[in-house]
Amino acid sequence: MNNREIVAENLVRQFGNFTAVNGVSFKVKSGEIFGFLGPNGAGKSTTVAMLTTLILPTTGRATVGGFDVTSQAGDVRRIAGVALQEIGLDPLMKSMELLTMQAQFFGASRKEATARAKELLELVKLSEFTSRPVGKYSGGMRRRLDLAMALAHEPEVLFLDEPTTGLDPASRRDIWHEVRRLNRDHGMTIFLTTQYLEEADLLADRIAIIDKGIIQAEGTPADLKAGLGGESINVSFRDAELALKAAEAVRDMVTKVQIDRRTVRLYLAGAAQAVPGVINRLGTHGLEPISLTLSQPTLDDVFLQVTGQRFEAEPTEDEALPA
Amino acid sequence: MGVIAERRSAIAAGTSAPRGNFFGQVAMLTWRSLTITLRDPGTVIPGFIIGVFFLLVYDASLSGAAAFFLRGQSYLGFVLPLSVISTALSGAGVAGQAIVRDIDNGYFNKLLLTPVSRAAILLGPMIAGAIVIVLQALAIIVAGLLMGLEPATGVVGLLTLLGYALLLGMGLSGFIVGVALRTGSPGAVSGVSFLFFPLTFLTATFTPINLLEGWIRTAAEYNPITYILEATRGLLNTGWNAEALSRGLTSSVVIFVITFAFALWSLKSRTARK
Numbered sequence: 120m121n122n123r124e125i126v127a128e129n130l131v132r133q134f135g136n137f138t139a140v141n142g143v144s145f146k147v148k149s150g151e152i153f154g155f156l157g158p159n160g161a162g163k164s165t166t167v168a169m170l171t172t173l174i175l176p177t178t179g180r181a182t183v184g185g186f187d188v189t190s191q192a193g194d195v196r197r198i199a200g201v202a203l204q205e206i207g208l209d210p211l212m213k214s215m216e217l218l219t220m221q222a223q224f225f226g227a228s229r230k231e232a233t234a235r236a237k238e239l240l241e242l243v244k245l246s247e248f249t250s251r252p253v254g255k256y257s258g259g260m261r262r263r264l265d266l267a268m269a270l271a272h273e274p275e276v277l278f279l280d281e282p283t284t285g286l287d288p289a290s291r292r293d294i295w296h297e298v299r300r301l302n303r304d305h306g307m308t309i310f311l312t313t314q315y316l317e318e319a320d321l322l323a324d325r326i327a328i329i330d331k332g333i334i335q336a337e338g339t340p341a342d343l344k345a346g347l348g349g350e351s352i353n354v355s356f357r358d359a360e361l362a363l364k365a366a367e368a369v370r371d372m373v374t375k376v377q378i379d380r381r382t383v384r385l386y387l388a389g390a391a392q393a394v395p396g397v398i399n400r401l402g403t404h405g406l407e408p409i410s411l412t413l414s415q416p417t418l419d420d421v422f423l424q425v426t427g428q429r430f431e432a433e434p435t436e437d438e439a440l441p442a
Numbered sequence: 443m444g445v446i447a448e449r450r451s452a453i454a455a456g457t458s459a460p461r462g463n464f465f466g467q468v469a470m471l472t473w474r475s476l477t478i479t480l481r482d483p484g485t486v487i488p489g490f491i492i493g494v495f496f497l498l499v500y501d502a503s504l505s506g507a508a509a510f511f512l513r514g515q516s517y518l519g520f521v522l523p524l525s526v527i528s529t530a531l532s533g534a535g536v537a538g539q540a541i542v543r544d545i546d547n548g549y550f551n552k553l554l555l556t557p558v559s560r561a562a563i564l565l566g567p568m569i570a571g572a573i574v575i576v577l578q579a580l581a582i583i584v585a586g587l588l589m590g591l592e593p594a595t596g597v598v599g600l601l602t603l604l605g606y607a608l609l610l611g612m613g614l615s616g617f618i619v620g621v622a623l624r625t626g627s628p629g630a631v632s633g634v635s636f637l638f639f640p641l642t643f644l645t646a647t648f649t650p651i652n653l654l655e656g657w658i659r660t661a662a663e664y665n666p667i668t669y670i671l672e673a674t675r676g677l678l679n680t681g682w683n684a685e686a687l688s689r690g691l692t693s694s695v696v697i698f699v700i701t702f703a704f705a706l707w708s709l710k711s712r713t714a715r716k
Binding site for chain 2: 170171173174175193195196199201203205206207208209210211212216218221223225252268413
C-alpha cells in the first residue's frame with residue numbers, strides 16, 4: 120500500500136498580524152483515524168487548509184502521502200479527499216452533475232464517472248433525489264452529498280473538517296459508521312476535526328487538542344484520560360460563589376481542584392471512599408451541595424484541563440450538546 | 443480499490459502531477475458555467491436588450507451629423523461595433539459574477555481541491571462569459587440587418603466580427619475575473635465593469651480617429667479598443683483590410699494575455715503566505 124501518512128513539522132500560518140497556527144507538529148500514520156479537537160478559532164480549519172493545499176504555510180512544512188503540500192500540491196490534491204466545514208456545493212446544480220464532474224476531474228472517463236456517481240448516491244442515500252437542485256436539499260442531505268464529493272476519486276487520505284456539525288443524531292451515526300467503514304475496508308487515513316468530544320473519543324485512534332494555534336495535548340483517548348490522574352468527585356452548588364468557597368475548604372484533601380461555574384471538580388485517587396470526608400468538611404463550613412457525582416475522566420475533562428475552558432460546541436438544530 | 447483509483451494511479455505513473463486532459467477540463471467547466479447561466483438567466487438578459495438599445499440610439503441620434511465624414515458609408519455599420527463593445531463590458535461581468543458566486547457557495551474551494559488545472563478553473567467561466575458576449579453581439583447584428591445593414595464583407599465578415607467579440611470578451615472577462623478573485627464581492631465586480639465603460643469613449647467613439655484632436659486623439663491612439671473598432675468597422679463598411687484586421691487582432695490578443703495573467707496572479711495571491 121502507498122504511503123498514506125500526514126506529517127506536519129512546525130506549521131505556522133499568519134493572517135496579517137494574527138497567528139492562527141503557531142508551530143504545529145504531528146504525525147498521522149497510514150490507515151489511522153486522527154482526531155483534531157479544539158474550540159472555535161483554535162486553528163483547526165487553518166491547519167486543514169494548509170494540509171489540503173488551499174493556503175500556503177507561512178513557515179514550516181507538511182507532507183500528505185509523502186508529497187510536500189507546497190512543492191507537490193498537485194499530487195496532494197490527487198490522493199486527498201476533502202470535505203470542508205463550509206460545504207462546497209453549487210445550489211443550482213444537481214447531485215449527478217456534481218459527482219460526475221468531480222470524478223472526471225480526477226481522471227475518470229465519462230462512463231466511469233457516471234457509474235461512480237450512482238454508486239456514491241446509493242452510499243449516501245440520495246439516489247431518490249437526483250432531479251432536485253442541490254439548493255433545495257436539507258442541511259443533512261447537503262452534508263452527505265459533500266462527503267460523497269470527497270469520496271469521488273477513492274482518496275487515500277481523507278480530511279473531514281467537522282463532518283457532523285449541524286446534523287441530527289441519526290445522520291451523525293450514519294457518518295460515523297461510514298468513517299469507520301472507509302478506514303477499515305479501504306485503509307484510508309482519516310484526519311477528522313470535530314466539535315464533539317464524544318465523536319473523537321468514539322472514532323479516533325489518536326487525538327490532538329489544539330488551542331490558540333498550539334497543540335496542547337496529544338495521544339490516544341485512553342492515554343489522555345489516564346494522564347489526568349484518575350477519578351473525580353463533582354460537587355455542584357447553587358451559585359459560583361459557593362463553589363469557590365467549597366474549593367477552598369477541601370483543597371488540602373485532594374490532588375487537584377477545578378472550578379467550572381457552579382461545580383467543583385475534585386481530583387483524587389479513591390474518590391468513592393473519600394466522599395464522606397468531603398461531605399463532612401463541606402458541612403463544617405456550612406456549604407450545602409445540591410448534587411454530587413463521581414466520574415471517571417472523560418475527554419471533556421482532558422479538554423478542560425489543557426485549555427482551561429469547557430469544550431463548547433455550537434448547539435445543533437435539534438439536540439442539546441452531550442455534556 | 444476501484445476503477446477510478448486505478449486510472450488515477452496510471453495517470454500518476456506518467457507525470458509527477460496529473461494534468462489530465464486540459465481541454466477536456468476547460469470544456470467541462472465551460473459547459474458547467476453555461477448551464478448555470480441558463481438556470482439563472484437574470485444576469486445576461488439585460489445585456490441583450492441594452493446592446494440593441496445602444497444600436498438604435500446611436501444610429502438615430504448621430505447618423506445625420508455623421509453624414510459628412512461617412513462619404514456614403516452607413517452609420518449603422520459605423521456604430522454597430524461600438525454597440526457590441528459597449529455590451530461586451532456588461533457581458534464580461536457574467537464571468538466575474540460566476541466566480542464570486544462560486545467563492546460564496548464554497549464550490550470554488552471544491553474545484554481548487556481537485557488536481558484540475560488552475561488555468562482551466564478560470565478559463566471555464568471566462569469562455570462562458572465570452573460566449574454570452576458573442577450571442578449578445580449576434581442579437582445586435584440581427585437587429586442591424588433588420589434596420590437595413592449591408593455588410594461589405596458579407597456573412598464571413600459578420601462571423602469575423604463575432605470572432606473579435608469572442609476574443610475581446612475573453613480579455614474583458616479576464617480582468618473582471620481577477621477583480622472577483624481579489625475582492626470576492628459582487629459590488630466590486632459590477633463597479634469595475636462600470637469603470638471600464640469610459641474606455642469606450644476614450645477612443646474613436648463616434649467619428650473616425652483622424653477627426654479627433656488634442657488629448658482625446660492621443661488617448662484613442664493608445665487605447666487598444668480603437669484598433670478593434672477600426673478593424674470591425676472596416677468589415678461592415680469598406681471591405682477586407684488585412685492591416686486593420688491584424689492590428690485589431692493584435693490588440694485583442696494583447697488585452698487577453700495581460701488580463702488572463704492578472705487573473706492567474708490574483709488566484710495565486712489568494713493562497714499567498716501572508
